[in-house]
Amino acid sequence: MTAWWRTSPGCGANADSDGLQRWLRDFLRDVLQRRGLSELLADPEFDPASLLDDPRSFAMNSLDMISMASRAAGSLGLDRTGLSDLLLARRSFQGWLEVMRRSLQADDSQIGFYSSGSTGSPVMTLHTVDHLLTECQAFEQVLNGLDVAPRRLISTVPSHHIYGFIWSQLLPGVMSLPVYRVHPATSLPTTWVKTLKDGDVLICTPDLWQLLLQLDMKLPDRFIGISSAGALPADIARAIRQRYPQSSLLEIYGSTESAGVAYRVQDGSDYRLLPYWQLEQNQERWKLHHCKTDLEVELQDNLLKTGPETIQLLGRRDAxxxxxxxxxxxxxxxxxxxxxxxxxxxxxxxxxxxxxxxxxxxxxxxxxxxxxxxxxxxxxxxxxxxxxxxxxxxxxxxxxxxxxxxxxxxxxxxxxxxxxxxxxxxxxxxxxxx
Incomplete structure (x- = not known):
């Protein structure tokens, strides 16, 4: 199994020394964002680690600390190893890293991710790392089959989110590619876009892709674009492919509960299911069955099955x-x-x-x-x-x-x-x- 929390295939000014440090800093950034303190993250000199080193300065009381520690412990499996309570005793960034490393050395077989909770409280979904590695292996074949040979991963998404974890924590090890981190909140596109090269795999959200188009950013002639964490509007996808005809754009459909489900590389084409998913319909709802595990996921979207391995997305069900x-x-x-x-x-x-x-x-x-x-x-x-x-x-x-x-x-x-x-x-x- 890839020890994502220990290895570091990446480098660059924004890279932490190992995957666990990247995960924890992104986790703390998310905590600050949820507390309405996102303006702090715009300062490139601000270190999210200070939230643990001095929580009182961020108006964090004991209940806030318990809530944050519980969420971190659940995500990394400290409850399974019996070390979760140590997070309250070691209230510092280095203290949390030491406890988390000790726990992951004992059991790193599962990892949890929280939904955005846009229509209710966020819920954590546990995934086996083996399942996520299976997805990485599937996308390795997809990437190697494109016209552009992948040489480097450029991630603009946080690694504690399932999209960022798969593409910036696990995939670099599977494909033996370096990964470079970009924090869009602290670096303008005009700054970091200059560092891109042919063969880069640019990992973004739909909002960032839209911003790059609006700003008319000059990207390399031959890159691979990845878009997930939401549907990429059809006009944006079309504009990207037209503006960069020698590059490839990979749109990924998935969720926190399922991880990656399907992908497409052409405008308006059907999405192709990843090879281990089977799609079953129960009345008006669709359910995914993982062929290699017992995982079953009920989808929150309306679909049209157009072939044994292809689907069309018809939008989310009425909330x-x-x-x-x-x-x-x-x-x-x-x-x-x-x-x-x-x-x-x-x-x-x-x-x-x-x-x-x-x-x-x-x-x-x-x-x-x-x-x-x-x-x-x-x-x-x-x-x-x-x-x-x-x-x-x-x-x-x-x-x-x-x-x-x-x-x-x-x-x-x-x-x-x-x-x-x-x-x-x-x-x-x-x-x-x-």
Missing amino acids: TIKINGHNVQLSALAEIIEQHSDVAAAVVNTSGTDTQRQLHIFLALNHESQPSAPWCQQFNDWMDTRLGNVPPPASVVVGASLPRSSLGKVISWQPESFPRIEGTRLFRSAFTVT
Whole structure:
């Protein structure tokens, strides 16, 4: 098995000495992003390791530390080796690294990844490393079959996310290729694009691909582009292939729960399933069965099976849930809330069980500062008149922007982690205190 946490096939100014350091720093970046402290990450001099070295300066209390340590322990399997409690005793970056290395030396067979939680609380999915290595071997064959010979991996995605872990932690070892890390939040495209060469495999999210096009970035003549962590809009994919005709663009379909499922290299063509997946339909839902393991995954998308090994993606299933006997479509509810003149963007998620489910709303306002209590009351009255039979929310968090992960996806949030706006019951503030 590849000891991803120990080996380091990469180099460059942004590379850590081993895979575990890369994973932990990316994990801590994600913690800061979820706490509304993403502006710190824009400073190239800021080291996310300082979150563990001095958590109080980031307003991290003991419960916050327990939550963060629990998530890290679950992801790396410290619960299985019995070492998870040591994370609370060794509260420093080096202390966590030592505990994690000790645990991984005993058992590195599985690793967990958290979903973005865009329609509810993020849930961790465990994968065997062998399963993820099988995916790497499949994509090694795909990459070697393209017109451009891969020579180097350029990763712009975090390694604690399943997409980044597969392509920047495991694949470099499988293909014996160097990997170079780029942090888009701290380096402008005009800076790091200059370092790209023919034969580079550029690993990006759809948002970053779109930005590179908008900025009219000059890329090498012959590169391999990889896009995942969301659907790449058809017009963006087409524009990339037209602008760089000697290069190859690989669009990957997958999820946190399944890892990679299928891929395509041509505009508008069907996606080809990776060779170990079998697709089965149960009523109107599709289920994946892994031929080499017992893994089964129910897909959250509507598909059209066009052949034994090919599919078309028809979009996600309707995100309608039932709350107190009422059907609520979260995306439609957010669109209604965005009609308010002071709301730039909104997202709605839920908490609780099916019988005790509650709504939670996050608002990105046009205001540059925290609204007053009278504004909150006026907005609450506006919701009462506009939302009809929709049950009232259990909380409303207001801020300057929506909560996003280090991949740019809108994510869930913990309302209780934000201070209550004085004079209100539902409303909490995510605005930076100055």
